[in-house]
Amino acid sequence: MARTIGSHGPKTMEAIRKAGLKLIYEHGFEAMSLRQLASEVGIQVGSLYNHISTKEDLLYDLIKVHMDELFRQFDQIRADTDAQDPVERLKAFITFHVTYHIVRKREVFIGYSELRSLEPNHYEEIVALRRQYERHLIAILHQGESQGRFHFGDASVAAYGILSMLTGVCTWFRPHGRLSKEQVIATYSDMVLNGLTPPKAP
Amino acid sequence: MARTIGSHGPKTMEAIRKAGLKLIYEHGFEAMSLRQLASEVGIQVGSLYNHISTKEDLLYDLIKVHMDELFRQFDQIRADTDAQDPVERLKAFITFHVTYHIVRKREVFIGYSELRSLEPNHYEEIVALRRQYERHLIAILHQGESQGRFHFGDASVAAYGILSMLTGVCTWFRPHGRLSKEQVIATYSDMVLNGLTPPKAP
Amino acid sequence: MARTIGSHGPKTMEAIRKAGLKLIYEHGFEAMSLRQLASEVGIQVGSLYNHISTKEDLLYDLIKVHMDELFRQFDQIRADTDAQDPVERLKAFITFHVTYHIVRKREVFIGYSELRSLEPNHYEEIVALRRQYERHLIAILHQGESQGRFHFGDASVAAYGILSMLTGVCTWFRPHGRLSKEQVIATYSDMVLNGLTPPKAP
Amino acid sequence: MARTIGSHGPKTMEAIRKAGLKLIYEHGFEAMSLRQLASEVGIQVGSLYNHISTKEDLLYDLIKVHMDELFRQFDQIRADTDAQDPVERLKAFITFHVTYHIVRKREVFIGYSELRSLEPNHYEEIVALRRQYERHLIAILHQGESQGRFHFGDASVAAYGILSMLTGVCTWFRPHGRLSKEQVIATYSDMVLNGLTPPKAP
DNA sequence: TATGAATGAGTGTTCATTCAT
DNA sequence: TATGAATGAACACTCATTCAT
Numbered sequence: 001m002a003r004t005i006g007s008h009g010p011k012t013m014e015a016i017r018k019a020g021l022k023l024i025y026e027h028g029f030e031a032m033s034l035r036q037l038a039s040e041v042g043i044q045v046g047s048l049y050n051h052i053s054t055k056e057d058l059l060y061d062l063i064k065v066h067m068d069e070l071f072r073q074f075d076q077i078r079a080d081t082d083a084q085d086p087v088e089r090l091k092a093f094i095t096f097h098v099t100y101h102i103v104r105k106r107e108v109f110i111g112y113s114e115l116r117s118l119e120p121n122h123y124e125e126i127v128a129l130r131r132q133y134e135r136h137l138i139a140i141l142h143q144g145e146s147q148g149r150f151h152f153g154d155a156s157v158a159a160y161g162i163l164s165m166l167t168g169v170c171t172w173f174r175p176h177g178r179l180s181k182e183q184v185i186a187t188y189s190d191m192v193l194n195g196l197t198p199p200k201a202p
Numbered sequence: 203m204a205r206t207i208g209s210h211g212p213k214t215m216e217a218i219r220k221a222g223l224k225l226i227y228e229h230g231f232e233a234m235s236l237r238q239l240a241s242e243v244g245i246q247v248g249s250l251y252n253h254i255s256t257k258e259d260l261l262y263d264l265i266k267v268h269m270d271e272l273f274r275q276f277d278q279i280r281a282d283t284d285a286q287d288p289v290e291r292l293k294a295f296i297t298f299h300v301t302y303h304i305v306r307k308r309e310v311f312i313g314y315s316e317l318r319s320l321e322p323n324h325y326e327e328i329v330a331l332r333r334q335y336e337r338h339l340i341a342i343l344h345q346g347e348s349q350g351r352f353h354f355g356d357a358s359v360a361a362y363g364i365l366s367m368l369t370g371v372c373t374w375f376r377p378h379g380r381l382s383k384e385q386v387i388a389t390y391s392d393m394v395l396n397g398l399t400p401p402k403a404p
Numbered sequence: 405m406a407r408t409i410g411s412h413g414p415k416t417m418e419a420i421r422k423a424g425l426k427l428i429y430e431h432g433f434e435a436m437s438l439r440q441l442a443s444e445v446g447i448q449v450g451s452l453y454n455h456i457s458t459k460e461d462l463l464y465d466l467i468k469v470h471m472d473e474l475f476r477q478f479d480q481i482r483a484d485t486d487a488q489d490p491v492e493r494l495k496a497f498i499t500f501h502v503t504y505h506i507v508r509k510r511e512v513f514i515g516y517s518e519l520r521s522l523e524p525n526h527y528e529e530i531v532a533l534r535r536q537y538e539r540h541l542i543a544i545l546h547q548g549e550s551q552g553r554f555h556f557g558d559a560s561v562a563a564y565g566i567l568s569m570l571t572g573v574c575t576w577f578r579p580h581g582r583l584s585k586e587q588v589i590a591t592y593s594d595m596v597l598n599g600l601t602p603p604k605a606p
Numbered sequence: 607m608a609r610t611i612g613s614h615g616p617k618t619m620e621a622i623r624k625a626g627l628k629l630i631y632e633h634g635f636e637a638m639s640l641r642q643l644a645s646e647v648g649i650q651v652g653s654l655y656n657h658i659s660t661k662e663d664l665l666y667d668l669i670k671v672h673m674d675e676l677f678r679q680f681d682q683i684r685a686d687t688d689a690q691d692p693v694e695r696l697k698a699f700i701t702f703h704v705t706y707h708i709v710r711k712r713e714v715f716i717g718y719s720e721l722r723s724l725e726p727n728h729y730e731e732i733v734a735l736r737r738q739y740e741r742h743l744i745a746i747l748h749q750g751e752s753q754g755r756f757h758f759g760d761a762s763v764a765a766y767g768i769l770s771m772l773t774g775v776c777t778w779f780r781p782h783g784r785l786s787k788e789q790v791i792a793t794y795s796d797m798v799l800n801g802l803t804p805p806k807a808p
Numbered sequence: 809t810a811t812g813a814a815t816g817a818g819t820g821t822t823c824a825t826t827c828a829t
Numbered sequence: 830t831a832t833g834a835a836t837g838a839a840c841a842c843t844c845a846t847t848c849a850t
Contacts, residue, residue, distance in 0.1 A: 012813075028318060030232035034841060043814075046843075050813050055841065113315060116230065153389030154381060160374050161367040161390055168366030179356060187355030188363055195397030214830085236824060248826080249831045257824065416834075432722060434636035438820060447835075450822075454834050459820065517719060520634065557793030558785060564778050565771040565794055572770030583760060591759030592767055599801030618809085640845060652847080653810045661845065 013051045015041045017065075020058050025106040029059050029114040059114055060122045066107035067129045073100060074133070086144030090196075091189055093137060097166045098185050105170035112167070134159060144196065151198035162192055215253045217243045219267075222260050227308040231261050231316040261316060262324045268309035269331045272302060276335070288346030292398075293391055295339060299368045300387050307372035314369070336361060346398065353400035364394055417455045419445045421469075424462050429510040433463050433518040463518055464526045470511035471533045477504060478537070490548030494600075495593055497541060501570045502589050509574035516571070538563060548600065555602035566596055619657045621647045623671075626664050631712040635665050635720040665720060666728045672713035673735045679706060680739070692750030696802075697795055699743060703772045704791050711776035718773070740765060750802065757804035768798055 019040040023032040034055060038045040052058045074096060081092045101108050111130075115123060138159045144150030152158040169184060221242035225234040236257055240247040254260045276298060283294045303310050313332075317325060340361045346352030354360040368390060375386065423444040427436040438459055442449040456462045478500060485496040505512050515534075519527060542563045548554030556562040570592060577588065625646035629638040640661055644651040658664045680702060687698045707714050717736075721729060744765045750756030758764040775790060 028230075028232060030230060031319070033839080035839085044816065045841085046816075047814055049842070117233075152393065153385060157381060157386055157389045158393060160370055161393060164370030165363040165367040168362055172362050179359060183355060184359055187359045191354065191360060191363060191397035194399065195393035197396065235822075237822085245830095246832055247824085248833070251825070251827095252830055432634075432636060434634060435723070437818080439818090448837065449820085450837070451835055453821070521637070556797065557789060561785060561790055561793045562797060564774055565797060568774030569767040569771040572766055576766050583763060587759060588763055591763045595758065595764060595767060595801035598803065599797035601800065639843075641843085649809095650811055651845085652812070655846070655848095656809055 012041070012043065012047075016048060016051055016058070017062060021062055021106050021110070024059065024062070024110050024114060029055075029110070029117045056117065056119055056122070059110075060118055060126075062107065063111045063114070063118070063126055064122075066104065066111050067126060069104075069107075070100060070133065071129070074136070078136075086140055086147060086149055087193065089140045090144065090193065093140060094162075094166060094189050094192060095185050097163075098169055098188060099181065101167055101170045102173050102175070102181055102184075105173070108167070108170045134163060137163065141196070148198070150196040152196055158196065165192070214243070214245065214249075218250065218253055218260070219264060223264055223308055223312070226261065226264070226312050226316060231257075231312075231319045258319065258321055258324070261312075262320055262328075264309065265313050265316070265320070265328055266324075268306065268313050269328060271306075271309075272335065273331070275302060276338070280338075288342050288349060288351055289395065291342045292346065292395065295342060296364075296368060296391050296394060297387050299365075300371055300390060301383065303369055303372045304375050304377070304383055304386075307375070310369070310372045336365060339365065343398070350400070352398040354398055360398065367394070416445065416447065416451075420452065420455055420462070421466060425466055425510050425514070428463065428466070428514050428518060433459075433514070433521045460521065460523055460526070463514075464522055464530075466511065467515050467518070467522070467530055468526075470508065470515050471530060473508075473511075474504060474537065475533070478540070482540075490544050490551060490553055491597065493544045494548065494597065497544060498566075498570060498593050498596060499589050501567075502573055502592060503585065505571055505574045506577050506579070506585055506588075509577070512571070512574045538567060541567065545600070552602070554600040556600055562600070569596070618647070618649065618653075622654065622657055622664070623668060627668055627712050627716070630665065630668070630716050630720060635661075635716070635723045662723065662725055662728070665716075666724055666732075668713065669717050669720070669724070669732055670728075672710065672717050673732060675710075675713075676706060676739065677735070680742070684742075692746055692753060692755055693799065695746045696750065696799065699746060700768075700772060700795050700798060701791050703769075704775055704794060705787065707773055707776045708779050708781070708787055708790075711779070714773070714776045740769060743769065747802070754804070756802040758802055764802065771798070 016037065019037055020032070023036055023040060027036075034045050034048055038048050041048075052061070077092055077096045082088050111126070115126060118126060138155050141150055141152065141155045141158055145152070145155070166188060173179075173181075173184065218239065221239055222234075225238055225242060229238075236250055237247050240250055243250075254263070279294055279298045284290050313328070317328060320328065340357050343352055343354065343357045343360055347354070347357070371386060375381075375383075420441065423441055424436070427440055427444060431440075438452055439449050442452050445452075456465070481496055481500045486492050515530070519530060522530065542559050545554055545556065545559045545562055549556070549559070573588060577583075577585075622643065625643055626638070629642055629646060633642075640654055641651050644654050647654075658667070683698055683702045688694050717732070721732060724732060744761050747756055747758065747761045747764055751758070751761070772794060779785075779787075779790065
């Protein structure tokens with residue numbers, strides 16, 4: 001009497017991932033029950049375990065895949081950018097970061113807000129990846145400083161500030177709202193670059 | 203064998219609030235159980251209900267008290283600041299916001315991250331308060347723009363960016379770490395003000 | 405809307421113990437569900453956890469209480485028996501062991517058959533107690549051997565054999581069956597004592 | 607990617623039986639899951655059902671095969687023993703029973719401890735076989751009594767006692783331990799025969 | 809015959825909440 | 830006001846079993 005309705009075969013895992021992303025984004029990881037998830041996918045709750053090992057494992061999978069994709073795209077951007085010009089590099093970083101955080105706002109949001117639900121090993125792994133990403137921005141700032149193009153009090157503080165500013169888009173940006181993605185990128189590029197530009201001597 | 207340990211009398215509610223703040227900050231609202239909370243306070247779980255009406259009510263109380271305190275202190279700052287000078291107002295805002303978000307990092311963090319666990323009415327009320335706070339910053343930006351002191355693409359985008367940048371301190375700032383609160387405020391004040399300053403004519 | 409039917413107050417734990425003993429004896433520990441147990445007691449399944457910490461904890465409690473009672477009664481018997489006469493001591497041991505194993509057949513059966521469901525620490529503790537009990541019988545055998553009253557190949561083998569023989573009553577003895585407890589004790593006392601008596605020189 | 611590891615063909619059922627015997631002996635029938643079993647065999651859980659019809663059916667098969675083997679070997683022993691001499695018959699019984707219970711300790715243990723997990727029909731069948739086996743011993747005792755060679759209170763009690771004593775070896779005997787199988791048989795033969803020997807007239 | 813994905817009932821356990829004492 | 834014992838729903842997860850491929 002098995003299998004009357006619902007998803008089958010290799011597509012099920014993708015459906016679970018998609019539904020999990022949606023439900024975790026909407027209700028939070030703790031608040032999402034596997035019954036909800038199974039119902040959204042159209043299978044019985046026990047069937048989830050043919051595809052995931054634990055609830056936490058699904059969360060880790062979603063975040064890890066997102067981090068890997070972030071790096072994959074970021075590495076592409078870096079390869080295409082003049083490594084000698086910190087201003088160009090910073091502009092490319094801002095454009096990439098804002099674009100990715102708008103397009104993948106749910107993955108990004110989960111990747112920040114649900115980190116504490118990860119097991120210690122998984123938590124450490126993801127945090128290490130995030131730190132690695134942050135160091136790229138810090139390196140750009142240091143390069144700009146050593147070339148006399150950027151000026152700031154402390155590179156880490158500046159980097160965290162810039163990242164917070166840019167990442168914020170995933171909480172308030174609405175895809176078809178008043179502002180286009182390009183307008184946001186332009187506004188933030190100006191603010192950040194002006195904010196880092198050393199004051200001119202009169 | 204009643205009441206051998208634990209809090210009694212009018213101090214109990216304050217102990218509940220304090221323990222709740224700690225546990226929600228550490229584990230999240232959904233992940234905190236009332237048994238944990240009662241244990242932290244030193245009473246039995248049933249006794250909590252002499253002081254709170256529901257678990258959600260405790261969360262609302264914590265967030266509401268925090269928002270009220272935010273406004274109370276903010277109103278004081280505004281009263282002490284020259285309302286005609288947008289640069290002074292913005293500096294005062296940055297100093298206040300960063301200071302408050304460092305001193306009250308747990309309340310602030312909860313006030314952002316656990317909003318979705320509030321009942322609709324409570325959610326709307328808190329979000330309305332937060333919007334009201336944001337509008338103060340937007341007003342400062344508009345004033346600066348109309349005086350030709352500030353320049354930016356879009357006031358809301360700029361305001362959200364600034365708020366994200368400043369609010370971020372509550373996630374990474376460590377009280378006795380490498381950087382003092384004053385250094386952070388100085389770095390961010392410079393970045394924000396330079397970031398908003400219109401480019402000089404050559 | 406709480407507490408409409410079922411057990412209340414301090415009597416509940418005793419009801420749980422009694423029902424647990426019955427159900428574990430009848431179906432085995434693994435096969436007994438806490439829903440069955442709660443239903444037998446007349447409470448909801450969640451209410452069990454006001455009295456036990458885990459299912460295994462209930463099993464341990466039942467076995468531990470039984471072992472303690474075994475030793476309590478055994479110590480009384482030993483105090484009442486002439487410590488110099490191994491034949492008297494052995495007779496007293498047989499009478500006590502059979503009696504206890506008939507009266508407490510369910511506790512005894514569980515104490516043997518469900519040991520493997522105990523956590524390692526609990527398992528070790530109970531096995532150590534059982535070994536201690538066995539050593540009392542081995543000591544009687546050694547005493548009888550050194551006095552030339554008993555004769556056997558190996559004391560441990562003999563002791564395990566005697567214990568197995570006597571303990572077996574808890575699996576086949578029926579309280580109001582064909583044979584009285586006294587008949588069983590008499591039959592086994594004769595068999596064991598004759599079995600240990602050294603062959604007479606012709 | 608089918609069938610890269612694991613058993614195939616006609617050997618699979620034997621692998622299932624072997625793994626089932628091991629797992630049921632170690633964890634108990636209720637506690638053994640078919641997933642564990644399949645994993646031990648090296649196949650997927652669904653594949654088990656090409657060889658067994660239900661989990662209970664596997665248990666029944668293991669116990670039934672063991673009982674049949676017990677009778678097969680026992681019948682051989684009986685054919686080789688002088689049917690007129692109850693002492694010889696009892697010695698042969700003891701030797702056989704202990705040997706079989708040492709060599710097949712796992713089958714024997716399961717055959718006792720997991721009986722209650724059998725379906726009623728299977729349970730009745732196995733219990734009937736066991737009673738038949740027991741009656742052989744009772745018959746030996748009766749023969750010895752009628753020839754004046756054995757003396758005991760009640761034949762069934764004596765028989766159950768002897769069986770319990772002998773069967774106990776499967777719980778404590780260690781193949782390469784301090785004692786050899788022969789020593790155990792000698793000790794028990796002496797104890798049982800002396801235990802049944804009528805007291806000599808002075 | 810083996811696989812992998814499904815079912816639906818079940819597991820022990822925890823939850824927020826209630827209330828007589 | 831605090832306690833301890835109760836409720837009933839929910840939780841993540843496992844179970845034996847089925848079956849199209």
